[in-house]
Amino acid sequence: MTALEFGYQIDNLTSSLKPYALKLTKDGEKANDLLQDTVFKAYSNRDKFQVGTNLKAWMYTIMRNTFITNYQRMVRRNTFIDTTENNHFINSSSVTIENQAKGNFVMNDINMALDGLKDMYKIPFNMYFRGFKYHEIADKLEIPIGTVKNRIHIARKELKKGLQVYAN
Incomplete structure (x- = not known):
């Protein structure tokens, strides 16, 4: 499959990928970014796609994995570790003090x-x-x-x- 044919097929799939991106991100702008990342990764890795397999399923998998990776990055970025002797998580909301x-x-x-x-x-x-x-x-x-x-x-x-x- 040529790059042009591959691009044409991906362009036809973007309309069906958009609702899935919205379902994952719950935000229109983030959904557009996720869709753009997915299409970019698909183009970059088109040599890994096997002709005759389901392109739509391949794209959905790329989108889901991209979303998970971005989410994990965001979680890691938002976790601050206190480097004092006790090594407490600063932004951990699970630590509360209650009396009896x-x-x-x-x-x-x-x-x-x-x-x-x-x-x-x-x-x-x-x-x-x-x-x-x-x-x-x-x-x-x-x-x-x-x-x-x-x-x-x-x-x-x-x-x-x-x-x-x-x-x-």
């Missing part, structure tokens, strides 16, 4: 919700929570296994209702 106040409030609310349950629901639920199997709870409390399952289900439902403020 929120956890204490949550545990207090959970305990209050548990205390609000009737004993017939609370006892099987606590046993299950501590690791007892349904049949062990049924044997210990001398009630049918179906009743154990039902009471645990009701306890969960009541706890979920009582702790709805933590649903998010």
Whole structure:
């Protein structure tokens, strides 16, 4: 295939590559840049294309790989490493300091919700929570296994209702 034929086929494919570039970048300008990089790489590496294979798939692969490479470069460029003794990531947002106040409030609310349950629901639920199997709870409390399952289900439902403020 001559360079002119190859160029003509690539030009015909650019209209179908544009939506894929938009899907990857979510930005019109960046999509145009990605499309331009893809076409440039395809022209530069046309000797690697095997005639008779799917040119469209080859172009999509080039575009995807170009996008991934550019994204990785951007991530590396935006990560700053503190060269002090501790080697902390400066722009890392995953490092936060929390005190135990929120956890204490949550545990207090959970305990209050548990205390609000009737004993017939609370006892099987606590046993299950501590690791007892349904049949062990049924044997210990001398009630049918179906009743154990039902009471645990009701306890969960009541706890979920009582702790709805933590649903998010």
